Amino acid sequence: MAYIQNEDPRYHNYMSDQNTPQPSYPSIQAAQGQPYYIPQQIPHTTAPNVVQTVPSQSKKVSSSRSKMCCYGGGGCCSIIVVLLVLAVGFGVRYGPSLWNLAKKDQITDTCPTSQVKCDGKKDCSQGSDESVCVRLGKANELQVKTSKTGSFLPVCALGWSKSIGDQTCKQLGFKESFENVFLQTSSTPFQSLNNGQFSNTIQGSVASSQQCPDQKVVSLLCSDCGKPPTSTKIIGGTTAAEGQWPWQVKLPNPYYLKQIILHDYNTKTKENDMALLKLETSVRDITPICLPVSGQTFPTDMLCWTTGFGVTREGGDSSTTLMEVAVKLIDTSMCNKAGVYNGVIYENMQCAGDLAGGKDSCQGDSGGPMVCKADDRRWYLTGVTSWGIGCGRKNRPGVYTNVERFLPWIHSMMQITRP
Known part of the structure; x- marks a missing residue:
């Protein structure tokens, strides 16, 4: 992109x-509301x-x-x-x-009245109900919102793998993950992987938890930039x-x-x-x-x-x-x-x-x-x-x-x- x-x-x-005549530009195919560019x-x-x-x-x-x-x-x-x-x-x-x-x-996105946002299931025709459930915070801390939590929480590192990182980055529109590292945190609660498995989306693969071994959460980069x-x-x-x-x-x-x-x-x-x-x-x-x-x-x-x-x-x-x-x-x-x-x-x-x-x-x-x-x-x-x-x-x-x-x-x- x-x-x-x-x-x-x-x-x-x-x-x-200012009252200044228009500057001289080369022949340009443009109109008001368009940039003036050299062809x-x-x-x-x-x-x-x-x-x-x-x-x-x-x-x-x-x-x-x-x-x-x-x-x-x-x-x-x-x-x-x-x-x-x-x-x-x-x-x-x-x-x-x-x-x-x-x-x-x-883009016309049709959503049923019964839509549930961030449950891992696409209810809207364009999937907008599942498109704002993942973000990256400070130090690329992966944060996920689910239909049950209703707020963004860090993802516990227990059970995390590069394969899950790749699938999460693909979900976000990237080709694969570039870096998967773990951060120490003092915050709670967390999103924890369901039996260490990924199913369709990351928001559909986690559940809220008060415990996370060693308080380590996922930091995810999807490209080297x-x-x-x-x-x-x-x-x-x-x-x-x-x-x-x-x-x-x-x-x-x-x-x-x-x-x-x-x-x-x-x-x-x-x-x-x-x-x-x-x-x-x-x-x-x-x-x-x-x-x-x-x-x-x-x-x-x-x-x-x-x-x-x-x-x-x-x-x-x-x-x-x-x-x-x-x-x-x-x-x-x-x-x-x-x-x-x-x-x-x-x-x-x-x-x-x-x-x-x-x-x-x-x-x-x-x-x-x-x-x-x-x-x-x-x-x-x-x-x-x-x-x-x-x-x-x-x-x-x-x-x-x-x-x-x-x-x-x-x-x-x-x-x-x-x-």
């Missing part, structure tokens, strides 16, 4: 923010299946309320890979018809070294798309700016970025990194090489102050940059990653470049989709669309 944004609002906000020479193919989900709306964060922080930390792994130019080629090829098609092909082969220096606005950010690549050859899953994007508030791409074939020689895990935070003012092939200045041309810049996470209450974004930052958004100006993502970077490094030395997809006013302006930091807020949706879609 990969993810993209469905527009580049940084461009539209730049135009509405790629990609052979024509039949458009992939496009579906759209309709989750519940999030609530606005007031300027006086402390932020919902970006989350990361322990080590949740994802097969989501940043393939920016793949998204570029797709947007150019299909143009606005893509989003019109999405409106007609929403977030470890670039080179070190990172704290610099900004420069060309990235080759291999420095191996989850974002410029393709020589196209990878064909099997499915596009759109979130319920709000064009007025710019909420829910997220989508997933499912590829026809696996991507080789790419290190996936880690998804954040539940309950882990990155502190305000922490230096994270954003990368992209967008313009390096307002009105400039797109970069032919991958650019990188270090940005600081900015508290949502600060970002919502008058003189900054004046209350339009929602809880599923994250501001980052420099309030003094100078360091920022820009037009053409939408859909690209903002990553933060955790104590385990892995990098986590904290944000996805979404919108902003201009580029690098004072009191106009970049606004990113807060990935942690979308973890239930991401994991649910990975489970529903898994092979």
Whole structure:
């Protein structure tokens, strides 16, 4: 899978923010609501299946309320890979018809009134009743919710094996497990395996227990992620070294798309700016970025990194090489102050940059990653470049989709669309 944004609002906000003529771009097949991209020479193919989900709306964060922080930390792994130019080629090829098609092909999940969530049995037509029953917490602690417990509990290590780890990761949409380790815990109760057997789903294979030998629980990684082969220096606005950010690549050859899953994007508030791409074939020689895990935070003012092939200045041309810049996470209450974004930052958004100006993502970077490094030395997809006013302006930091807020949706879609 990969993810993209469905527009580049940084461009539209730049135009509405000042009386400046539109910058000159190469010939582009795009319309309002679509990114402005340089066309790629990609052979024509039949458009992939496009579906759209309709989750519940999030609530606005007031300027006086402390932020919902970006989350990361322990080590949740994802097969989501940043393939920016793949998204570029797709947007150019299909143009606005893509989003019109999405409106007609929403994921329709029919559920009976007698449905029982997290009992290990699929009651709904798309299985949504069983798609939000597993998550990973701090240090990748496997947490499972069942119909009987109604809450997420750690899984006792007694009877656990790599085979069960593989089946659990496959349930979540991955190929197999990468690492199965045990953690010491002082919490109770637990989910314990039923006679050490796995039947269809992990939530259908466990039962609540007050006892767990040696208080050891399962820590599960489903892929090796977030470890670039080179070190990172704290610099900004420069060309990235080759291999420095191996989850974002410029393709020589196209990878064909099997499915596009759109979130319920709000064009007025710019909420829910997220989508997933499912590829026809696996991507080789790419290190996936880690998804954040539940309950882990990155502190305000922490230096994270954003990368992209967008313009390096307002009105400039797109970069032919991958650019990188270090940005600081900015508290949502600060970002919502008058003189900054004046209350339009929602809880599923994250501001980052420099309030003094100078360091920022820009037009053409939408859909690209903002990553933060955790104590385990892995990098986590904290944000996805979404919108902003201009580029690098004072009191106009970049606004990113807060990935942690979308973890239930991401994991649910990975489970529903898994092979």
